[in-house]
Amino acid sequence: MCRTASKQLLNREPGKCKAGKIQDWIIKIHVNILERMKESTVTAYDRFLSMNGLRDTKQRRLIFETFMEQNEHLTAEALYHILQKDLPQIGQATVYRTLKLLCENGFAHELSLHSHGGHAQSSYFEPTLAREHHDHLVCTQCGRHLEFHNEVLETLQEKIAEEYSFELTSHTHVLYGKCKNCHS
Amino acid sequence: MCRTASKQLLNREPGKCKAGKIQDWIIKIHVNILERMKESTVTAYDRFLSMNGLRDTKQRRLIFETFMEQNEHLTAEALYHILQKDLPQIGQATVYRTLKLLCENGFAHELSLHSHGGHAQSSYFEPTLAREHHDHLVCTQCGRHLEFHNEVLETLQEKIAEEYSFELTSHTHVLYGKCKNCHS
DNA sequence: ATAGATGCAAATGGTTTGCAGCTAT
DNA sequence: ATAGCTGCAAACCATTTGCATCTAT
Numbered sequence: 053m054c055r056t057a058s059k060q061l062l063n064r065e066p067g068k069c070k071a072g073k074i075q076d077w078i079i080k081i082h083v084n085i086l087e088r089m090k091e092s093t094v095t096a097y098d099r100f101l102s103m104n105g106l107r108d109t110k111q112r113r114l115i116f117e118t119f120m121e122q123n124e125h126l127t128a129e130a131l132y133h134i135l136q137k138d139l140p141q142i143g144q145a146t147v148y149r150t151l152k153l154l155c156e157n158g159f160a161h162e163l164s165l166h167s168h169g170g171h172a173q174s175s176y177f178e179p180t181l182a183r184e185h186h187d188h189l190v191c192t193q194c195g196r197h198l199e200f201h202n203e204v205l206e207t208l209q210e211k212i213a214e215e216y217s218f219e220l221t222s223h224t225h226v227l228y229g230k231c232k233n234c235h236s
Numbered sequence: 237m238c239r240t241a242s243k244q245l246l247n248r249e250p251g252k253c254k255a256g257k258i259q260d261w262i263i264k265i266h267v268n269i270l271e272r273m274k275e276s277t278v279t280a281y282d283r284f285l286s287m288n289g290l291r292d293t294k295q296r297r298l299i300f301e302t303f304m305e306q307n308e309h310l311t312a313e314a315l316y317h318i319l320q321k322d323l324p325q326i327g328q329a330t331v332y333r334t335l336k337l338l339c340e341n342g343f344a345h346e347l348s349l350h351s352h353g354g355h356a357q358s359s360y361f362e363p364t365l366a367r368e369h370h371d372h373l374v375c376t377q378c379g380r381h382l383e384f385h386n387e388v389l390e391t392l393q394e395k396i397a398e399e400y401s402f403e404l405t406s407h408t409h410v411l412y413g414k415c416k417n418c419h420s
Numbered sequence: 421a422t423a424g425a426t427g428c429a430a431a432t433g434g435t436t437t438g439c440a441g442c443t444a445t
Numbered sequence: 446a447t448a449g450c451t452g453c454a455a456a457c458c459a460t461t462t463g464c465a466t467c468t469a470t
Contacts, residue, residue, distance in 0.1 A: 107469050109425060128460080143427040148460060155352070162352045167406065168339070169346055169359040171435065172459045189402050200396050205389065209411055212384050217416040218373050222351065226408045227393055232401040291444050291449060312435080327452040332435060355460060356434045 093120060093159070093181055100157055111142055115150040116159070125163060125178035151177055165190050165197060167228045191231035198231075277304060277343070277365055284341055295326055299334040300343070309347060309362035335361055349374050349381060351412045375415035382415075 097116055101108055118135055132147045154160035159180055165188060166173040185206070186199040205225075213220040229235075281300055285292055302319055316331045338344035343364055349372060350357040369390070370383040389409075397404040413419075 105424085105470095107424060109469070111426070141427075144459095145428080145461075146426060149425085152461095164348055164352070167408070169348065169435075171457060172356045172433085174459055175352070189397065189400055191402070192405060198400055198402075200400065202392065202396055205392050205396075208386065208389050208392070212386055212389075213373065213411055213413055216373055216382055216384065218375070218382075218411065218413040219419040220411055220413040221376060222412045224351070224408055224410045224412075227397055227402065227404055228406045228408075229397055229402040229404040235403040289445095289449085293444070293450060295451070325452075328434095329436075329453080330451060333450090336436095355432065356458085358434055 089181065090120070097159065100159075106153075111139060111146050112150055114139055114142075115147060116154065119151070119154065119160065119177070120179045120181060122179060123183070125176040127174040127176055129174060131177070161222075163188070163226075164224065165226060167192055167226075187225040187227075189227045189229070189231075191234055192228050193230050193234035196231055196233075200227075273365060274304070281343065284343075290337075295323060295330050296334055298323055298326075299331060300338065303335070303338065303344065303361070304363045304365060306363060307367070309349075309360040311358040311360055313358060315361070345406075347372070347410075348408065349410060351376055351410075371409040371411075373411045373413070373415075375418055376412050377414050377418035380415055380417075384411075 098108075100106075101112075106112075114135060115131070118138070119131060122131075128144070128147050128151055131151070132142070132144050135142050135147065151160060151162075155162050155177070160177050161180060163176045163178065164173075165176055167190065184201060186201045187205075189198040189200055191197070209223060210220060282292075284290075285296075290296075298319060299315070302322070303315060306315075312328070312331055312335055315335070316326070316328050319326050319331065335344060335346075339346050339361070344361050345364060347360045347362065348357075349360055351374065368385060370385045371389075373382040373384055375381070393407060394404060
């Protein structure tokens with residue numbers, strides 16, 4: 053049982069044999085890395101504030117921390133509702149202003165996951181943090197969204213940009229369709 | 237001179253030699269194909285109207301024709317201004333309504349080329365017509381946009397969708413960066 | 421003390437909608 | 446005749462902004 057390929061490592065119960073121990077280490081290291089990243093993000097945030105003469109206010113700090121804890125993207129409105137639990141008098145404008153600030157400084161980025169125009173539809177925000185870059189699959193029926201990442205695709209994009217002498221800074225890539233549950 | 241590679245065919249003056257003649261034919265055929273496509277689009281439009289009990293009004297026809305002549309994507313507003321020259325009393329609402337109708341029925345599609353949220357920014361529309369599918373490169377500095385098409389990328393998207401059991405219907409793929417002129 | 425941040429309410433602006441009158445069928 | 450269209454103006458709605466007030470520095 054302990055001879056199984058490393059591929060299967062992560063499906064095992066920990067501590068059962070040497071492989072189990074290795075798995076424990078891996079998990080420990082992983083958690084550690086995440087912790088460090090979080091720490092360094094907070095540090096980066098502090099440095100960012102002081103370097104730009106921006107004030108460390110109660111609401112700004114709370115928005116930053118609450119937002120960074122999210123591992124799913126969410127709308128400004130949704131974040132606002134979460135924040136209200138901790139600080140009832142917080143204003144929507146402050147949330148929007150702070151989110152914008154975070155986006156402009158690499159702590160967050162904004163996504164438009166709606167397939168097409170219509171009434172203004174709210175955009176989503178996600179923390180840049182420890183998360184790898186990813187793009188999205190959106191179900192046009194139930195609205196569910198999945199994330200995907202494909203290295204070949206990323207490389208391809210860079211090549212295309214190069215071909216047109218573009219200095220690539222970001223991209224939007226959303227695939228729309230019907231998800232497993234929604235196409236009969 | 238007539239021995240040049242076919243690659244160079246299109247840069248030559250027509251009718252100078254055999255290759256010139258071939259070029260003339262190619263152009264003729266190409267124009268012909270475009271004509272036919274245009275014709276069949278108009279026919280499809282007529283059929284679409286009658287099959288759905290929709291009326292063939294002056295404004296609807298004009299919007300359709302004017303829009304289909306565009307070979308660059310444009311905003312509803314821009315189209316509205318063009319239309320006003322031919323039919324001054326036309327209303328924005330009619331333009332929006334018709335554009336929506338065209339999108340819903342495969343004659344047009346809508347693009348959001350703005351990198352990120354902010355105030356509602358207008359989306360672009362482009363005729364489906366004879367144009368191949370393409371995606372966009374947008375310069376975040378000067379706003380210029382280029383089109384690109386990459387078959388590998390398209391195939392890759394299909395594979396990704398398949399991997400997640402998604403029935404793909406459309407996608408948004410925009411690369412943002414600085415164009416040749418804008419990055420010093 | 422004071423530049424900067426906040427909360428409120430009003431403004432924005434692309435797009436949609438209600439409605440009374442118009443027009444293809 | 447009548448169901449569908451149109452133009453107008455008002456409504457929508459996510460986001461931004463002006464401003465008086467508050468607060469980190």
